Amino acid sequence: MQLSPHFHLSEFTVSQEAARRGIDNTPPAVLIPRLKLTAQHLELARTILGGHPIILTSGYRCDELNTAINGSRTSAHMRGDAADFICPRFGSPLxxxxxxxxxxxxxxxxxxxxxxWVHLGFAREGMRPRRQVLTKRPGSGYQTGLAAA
Structure with missing residues (x-):
């Protein structure tokens, strides 16, 4: 299923970990509108990044997959509201x-x-986006803002 001009549902659901563990990572039909909205937001991000292809490394995660990878219990990925990606032709994640x-x-x-990689998450339906910008640091968690290279 094509979610937007440059993003297909399969890009949001593919997972090596799910394949290894035999986890069905198919989203319920009720989440398809959220995945379409996330794909539309990624289209805007792609435009901002000079039209260069965005490669998803993680999109939708069912509860079983999220648990298997030790994801946050409140992960936006489980709602179809987040994607992790790279855009090598634009530059580094920073x-x-x-x-x-x-x-x-x-x-x-x-x-x-x-x-x-970059994590780009969107607010729950009906909620106002926080516009939170963070940097993950190994061993020390997250810090507010973007760290220097």
Whole structure:
């Protein structure tokens, strides 16, 4: 199922961990509208990043998969409201985050520079985006803002 011009549902559901463990990571039909909205937001991010392809590393996660990877129990991934990605033709995850953080038209709830990828999460339906910008640091958790390279 095509969710937007550049994103297919399969990109949001593929998971090596799910395949290894035999987990069915198919989202329920009720989440398809949220996944479509996330894909539309990623289309805007793609435009901001010069139209370069965005490669999803994680999208939707069913509860079983989220538990298997030790994901947050409140992860936006489980609602279809988040994606982790890279955009090698644009630059590093830090460069991507710097470009996205200043965009007022991108209604993100959380933008996290995770080291080797970017996490872009959106607010629950009906909620106002927090526009939280974070950097994940190994061994010390998250810090507010983007760390220097």
């Amino acid at each position: 460069a991507i985050c710097r470009a996205l953080a200043v965009q007022k038209d991108l209604p993100f709830d959380q933008l996290i520079e995770e080291g080797t």
